Amino acid sequence: MNKETEIKLRVSRETLAALRDHPLLKKRNKSGWEQRELFNQYFDTPERDLAAAKVALRVRRDGEQFIQTLKTRGQSVAGLSERNEWDWNLAKAKLDLKKLDDSCWPAALADLDKKQLMPIFTTDFIREKAEIAWGRGKAKVVIEAALDLGKVIAGEGEEEICELELELRQGEPEALLELAAELAADLALMPCDISKAERGYRLFDAGSYSLNLPAPCLTAQTSLDDSVAALAWHLLGSSQRLAEQYRFNGHWRLLADWLEQLIGLRALLGSLGQAAPRASSHALRELLDALLLEWRPRVLAGQDNDSLRKNAPALFAAELQGNRWGLFSLNLSRWLLARSWTVERNNRGNRQGAAPLGNWLPTLVADEGEALQLRRYVQQPEDLAEQLPRIERLLVWLHLARGVLEVPEVDRLYGELNKLVELANQSIDPDVLEARKAQLLTIGSLKAWRQLVK
Numbered sequence: 001m002n003k004e005t006e007i008k009l010r011v012s013r014e015t016l017a018a019l020r021d022h023p024l025l026k027k028r029n030k031s032g033w034e035q036r037e038l039f040n041q042y043f044d045t046p047e048r049d050l051a052a053a054k055v056a057l058r059v060r061r062d063g064e065q066f067i068q069t070l071k072t073r074g075q076s077v078a079g080l081s082e083r084n085e086w087d088w089n090l091a092k093a094k095l096d097l098k099k100l101d102d103s104c105w106p107a108a109l110a111d112l113d114k115k116q117l118m119p120i121f122t123t124d125f126i127r128e129k130a131e132i133a134w135g136r137g138k139a140k141v142v143i144e145a146a147l148d149l150g151k152v153i154a155g156e157g158e159e160e161i162c163e164l165e166l167e168l169r170q171g172e173p174e175a176l177l178e179l180a181a182e183l184a185a186d187l188a189l190m191p192c193d194i195s196k197a198e199r200g201y202r203l204f205d206a207g208s209y210s211l212n213l214p215a216p217c218l219t220a221q222t223s224l225d226d227s228v229a230a231l232a233w234h235l236l237g238s239s240q241r242l243a244e245q246y247r248f249n250g251h252w253r254l255l256a257d258w259l260e261q262l263i264g265l266r267a268l269l270g271s272l273g274q275a276a277p278r279a280s281s282h283a284l285r286e287l288l289d290a291l292l293l294e295w296r297p298r299v300l301a302g303q304d305n306d307s308l309r310k311n312a313p314a315l316f317a318a319e320l321q322g323n324r325w326g327l328f329s330l331n332l333s334r335w336l337l338a339r340s341w342t343v344e345r346n347n348r349g350n351r352q353g354a355a356p357l358g359n360w361l362p363t364l365v366a367d368e369g370e371a372l373q374l375r376r377y378v379q380q381p382e383d384l385a386e387q388l389p390r391i392e393r394l395l396v397w398l399h400l401a402r403g404v405l406e407v408p409e410v411d412r413l414y415g416e417l418n419k420l421v422e423l424a425n426q427s428i429d430p431d432v433l434e435a436r437k438a439q440l441l442t443i444g445s446l447k448a449w450r451q452l453v454k
Contacts, residue, residue, distance in 0.1 A: 004167065015189070037127075039124045043058065043095055061093055121153060142168075224275055266292060295319075
């Protein structure tokens with residue numbers, strides 16, 4: 001068994017060609033580019049039992065070689081994935097069920113009749129690969145860079161494969177992100193948390209590509225630093241999956257949800273005080289603010305404008321043809337993996353970062369809630385939009401961490417604050433102003449609000 005650690009980056013054909021001759025790769029290319037044509041047949045049951053168990057099974061033809069591969073459920077964080085992988089050489093292009101014994105076969109599929117396995121889709125592509133030497137101080141790092149161009153074919157459906165795959169051969173996973181981020185500084189690379197197998201299944205069923213990542217498990221004892229990392233990884237991973245699915249099918253709700261993840265990330269970065277010195281996230285906030293400046297008004301305007309919604313996929317495709325989204329995603333991943341916000345903070349910041357979430361979060365809600373000044377905006381509802389950043393800071397924590405607040409009606413508080421955001425984003429008219437007043441009064445009357453904001 002091998003453990004596969006890799007990152008996949010969707011690219012255009014032009015970028016794929018540019019990567020082959022990129023100075024950074026050319027300088028560190030120790031093997032030269034080797035081209036292979038790979039033909040891959042994937043197998044599953046008619047009920048897609050392997051897909052449900054996050055297992056991929058294929059037979060690959062690589063020149064005169066036939067290789068059977070089983071990949072099982074691993075972990076994937078914002079495009080950087082680790083999976084267990086078993087390979088067997090075969091005499092011919094025929095699935096060998098005897099190889100799939102208890103030493104590798106997932107326990108969740110123990111009762112599966114393997115004779116039901118049948119060809120389900122193919123991924124055929126030309127791969128150019130090279131070994132890249134990527135030094136990190138004295139540590140030796142070897143990365144296999146693969147340029148893949150071809151197709152996924154499932155029944156009558158097909159999708160192009162055009163991607164850069166970076167696989168760690170030796171060294172630490174951080175090196176993959178470092179190399180990807182340096183390449184993304186001048187090339188459009190889209191971190192893509194979807195495997196070739198998942199693309200095949202998606203051609204059968206667009207809903208098979210799960211957008212719902214497991215929610216972070218936060219408790220009152222979880223430190224603020226650990227909570228920040230968990231929330232940010234979740235928001236980033238969700239945003240990447242939403243971007244991929246919106247690129248694929250152009251459904252408007254996915255774009256709106258993608259924007260919500262970005263708003264959440266911006267609110268999270270702005271909520272941390274001395275636990276995350278502003279200098280540590282300055283470059284990230286600049287990239288994120290530029291994305292929000294462009295996409296927030298587009299999405300808001302498109303809520304009631306069918307023409308804007310129809311034009312949005314083309315605008316999003318243009319976004320992906322630039323390097324802004326990929327560079328932000330990769331740099332945020334590096335920031336999180338290195339916990340860069342902890343590096344140069346003062347002693348007070350260190351104490352805040354180590355504080356249990358059950359102590360820190362009620363203080364945040366109390367401070368932000370008091371500064372929200374509900375009574376003032378009941379009198380001045382036309383100015384409510386100026387408080388959106390503060391409400392969003394409350395919401396990003398209440399969304400996934402409200403379970404640590406031991407107060408009644410906290411779920412309702414989260415819901416009512418979401419309604420307030422919707423009203424704050426609406427164009428002003430007499431009805432909206434009255435609705436804002438009523439919503440502010442509702443929030444102020446909640447037991448959770450009165451207990452948290454004393």
